Amino acid sequence: MTDRQPKDAGLRLQLDHRPGDFHLQTALDLPAHGVTALFGASGSGKTSLLRLIAGLDRPDSGTLHIGGDCLVDTGNRTFVPPHKRRLGVVFQEARLFPHYRVRGNLTYGMPRPDPERFASIVSLLGIDHLLDRFPATLSGGEARRVAIGRALLSEPRMLLMDEPLTGLDGPRKQELLHFILRLTREIAIPILYVSHDPEELTAIADHLVLMHEGRVLASGPLDDLLMRFDLTAELGGFDAASVIEAEVVGQDVNYGLTLLTLNDGQHLTIPAVDAAVGERLRLRIPVRDVALALAPHSGSSYRNQLQATITDTAVLPDNPTAIEVRLQLGNQSLRARLTRKSFEELALDAGQEVTVLVKTVAFALRR
């Protein structure tokens, strides 16, 4: 992959838009790199915001800058049309042109012939064998991959993806997610990723924008937002999870396990993941699958026991029988949810050293 140096493509916007009785009112300042997830329930305005950024709709008022360029300023009637914005858009449905073959779809937006770039993106997305087919003959997952390739080949300064996994079944979803993750590692292009699936976003996002009824509820690095008690309901509620990073140190072929080390040197084993020693993985750990003990246990089936310190605790209004706990693990943070009864029986408190028992690592993806 020919990695281009990321230009300053940071996105800064302040937009006000009222299509019908919906009111979108947002101000955002997003980084020029990595994956930013626009997250929220349906109807929260994610897709509307994406359309405004792409130039497919005109805001009632506001400004939009990407990099140094002003794309919208209703104050001086600036409105750069979509075809001059250099933003690649991957829509929910693939929206391939039915009368062009896959090859024709892919080259449609290329600013100049570039066989090298074409070949590398085609192989990155695994669509080499589809080039001479018509879109009508592709499966859902294949069509999405072609749509992503088509957007990338237009050499955008930023990629906007609108729930690209919608409507795919489990395995296809995993497969496409895998391709998108590969993309984020191999191509230095900032991505704005619209999603309403907490699992998807913990797998992919570096930065998170949480939207609710047309407004931005919170915006910040993913890890920080996942640790916030006040956002628990929005970020999965019962299924809330935190994310930690670990490095692969070995594979136990015999038991089908992968051995990991956290950056404070503690060890963790997870069901085998196809990754080489030295690779970094992102682990998604549901808060309800973390238990706490006062001291390391030997007679437990929990494989993973980690030493951590309780940072603080809270009771959430919608679930008064549970205690939410934040833990410090080296320089990473982890959340746990305990019943209030066990929390009080163990007499736990902030500042205390505890043993963390991790039941499942729900997700493990290469970074």
Added chain:
Amino acid sequence: MLSAAEWDAIRISLQVAGSAVAWIIVPGIALAWLMARRDFPGKSALDGLLHLPLVLPPVVVGYLLLLALGRRGVIGQWLDQTFNIQLPFTWQGAAVAAGVMAFPLLVRSVRLSLEAVDTQLEAAASTLGASRWRVFRTITLPLTLPGLLTGAVLAFARALSEFGATITFAANIPGETRTLPLALYTLIQTPGAEGAAARLCILSIAIAMASLMISEWLARRARQRLRGRDDG
């Protein structure tokens, strides 16, 4: 097998109908696009005006053309003085009359077909850097092709069968504006020409059938191509 007069009628008919479709196709697509994609004041009035030739007696249309494009008409005078073009009583005039009569059929068909084009594909193309014109050329127009073909053939068939406006505006001049329907009309007026009239009648049916079949075949091919099949 056919007499010189019959050949003349066929030649003039095809020439008039072909030219009629040729001159209305671009304005027809433009107007259909306007009607399908844009809202503007007076849109329903324009829509009514567009359909007028379908409901007016053709003689009225021919007479109006004569008023506008005749040598003393506003446009006719200008055409005559500036380009030395006279339309009345010429085969070009017959093509104008046939085109005006066929115009609503073309616009209707193209408009329906344009309305069926997924505008999201056009939006996708624009995000890929395609200008409006390129989007129209590479996405909208090809996806409209089946409707455009159907409309063009309908218009062609309508132009072939044109009678009232043509005879009013371009008259019935043998070898110049005497198309099949006019030739047939002339024969019906002539005592003892029943046999010749029947021959022209059969010829008219044959040409009309052939054009409908060709259109059906073309439209089917275009649809297959759009659905993304290699065969067809």
